[in-house]
Amino acid sequence: MQLPQIQRRKSRAVRVGNVTLGGGAPVSVQSMTSTVTADAQATLAQVRALTSAGVDLVRLAVPTRADTAALERIVGESPVPIIADVHFQAERALEAIAAGAAKIRLNPGNIQDRDQVRRVIDAAGEAHVAIRVGVNEGSVVERRDTARRQADLAKPLDDLMVEKLAEYLQTFQDAGFEDLVLSAKSHDALTCVSVNRKIAQRWDYPLHLGVTHAGTAQTGSIRSAAAVGTLLVEGIGDTIRISYAGDPLPEVAAGLELLYSLRLRPRVGAELVACPTCGRAMGDVAAMAEAVRCALADLAEPITVAVMGCVVNGPGEAANADLAVCAGDGKVVLYVRGKPLRSVPIDQAVQAVVEEARKLVGR
């Protein structure tokens, strides 16, 4: 059956190590380490864990000289390109570029001296290092001049952010620097959507999407998927970070899941489809689905396995799965690509599904 497809916005291609952002390249997933970067060993361990989870790019905070000093080893040993997150001190950006970072994230709002920003631009240009220019809702309202502050507060937040980004970009455009990635983040999901739509209209640089301070995984997943998902559906966004407070690993799983669910990236491994359990369910659907998911966690082959608790949605929806199991009356019926295969007692269902799934992918 023909399914709708996302028409992606045309953006220019920017290279970040061996990963391309924009220009039709797949949307990439990034995350950020929570280790102290100066501890190269701990940081590399986390970078490797994030890579195993499927991350494409990893960002590190480099607030001190000790952090940038550790960067050369981290960059050398990291399996994915490393991005240095710089605030306040342009020196850190220069050191990170010298250490081989593939991209610098800069918020020009907290580096007041334009000459310093210009030095970073020149160094990045020479080293072919990309720069993400970011604007956050926290950095757009004038803090010192009361009159300007009042004027700012009267404006729509998204317009204020676009205006501030344009002001930041002027320095880069004056220098003829084009390897830019833009971002505009807010805690407010609708502001994220709105400001990125406006940016996508105005510039053709690749866009980095994310919601700031989304919260913990439980609530943050909803806010982030709503905002980032809405933009991706509209074709906007070239790299994403789902950000949670705490351990960064669940961020990667969430980012990948978002891309899978919008068919922006082919799923790796088994996809478990489980019916929403209701009073009709003949077995413990969630437990069965979870048991199958765990038993097939080692598969890299894309395969859809549906676990259905009854005959209402079961057979119809099973037609779209590679393998399906529908419970009913003490037994389950296995379907392969919509065709009934055999029935087995319900207590052997998990084993039977796992066996058939492995047969289908040939291992």
Place this chain on the structure above:
Amino acid sequence: MQLPQIQRRKSRAVRVGNVTLGGGAPVSVQSMTSTVTADAQATLAQVRALTSAGVDLVRLAVPTRADTAALERIVGESPVPIIADVHFQAERALEAIAAGAAKIRLNPGNIQDRDQVRRVIDAAGEAHVAIRVGVNEGSVVERRDTARRQADLAKPLDDLMVEKLAEYLQTFQDAGFEDLVLSAKSHDALTCVSVNRKIAQRWDYPLHLGVTHAGTAQTGSIRSAAAVGTLLVEGIGDTIRISYAGDPLPEVAAGLELLYSLRLRPRVGAELVACPTCGRAMGDVAAMAEAVRCALADLAEPITVAVMGCVVNGPGEAANADLAVCAGDGKVVLYVRGKPLRSVPIDQAVQAVVEEARKLVGR
């Protein structure tokens, strides 16, 4: 600061007990019990638990006569309107209407006899009971006629679903029945978005949104928030169900969180904003945020509390929170509505934040 707002689609109002769907009424959250409905006591216990979690409407499966027999007691004691989910047997719908269900969910695709559907419509009309007419991706492809099946498979899935819905609606329109809610669900997020956009263009009945077989809470939250969130941002949707395999309680939390995050419903209680922890963080931000969240779980007053690990985003973003705490150098600074209040040692931070939050809301 001015924030973007969702412009909701104009839909006609349909009453479901004391809850209105459409016509500008707030988007409502529904869920579905996983108990056997015939067990009225267990079902009522779950309905009450869902109500405590904030659900507006609860749906029950009624596959047998024993289930509809339990409905009268359940409807009588439930704190929220009850919806009966009917498949295959029109008798169940008639019994559910007689038992006082506020709404019937019907998939006319599995009740072939139009006269039976017509009897349900007449009974619902007399009792002022609303009917949700649903179409699922599993029910749109012709199963018996091979030639028609081939023709169906060549069409876009979303168009096929709209066509099938129009065919279902004909029976209702012929009967002059207007208390309708429409739904079109798919496992595929983009199909959900696309089919609902088309339905919203064509009819003005309120829409029920959801993704079928979204999976367990961990992955299902992403898929559901992306699809349902995209539609809500576009103003489409009058009632939502986030559906997970297993326990329905997390569905309600997820549905509410989605409405809160899009400002479609004012948040009840404290909202914790936590920075995405990175190498700059001076304390365990996630643990601190979680401790504060738990200590304030009893508050009903809306209050935003931000927990920030460093000075980069902290003070700026703190300006938008009612109460904020920014860590730095062994101590934390408390801010009330953007103004610094006092600093306390980091190990007293949680206690201090909780005290100040209770002061702000007056208890």
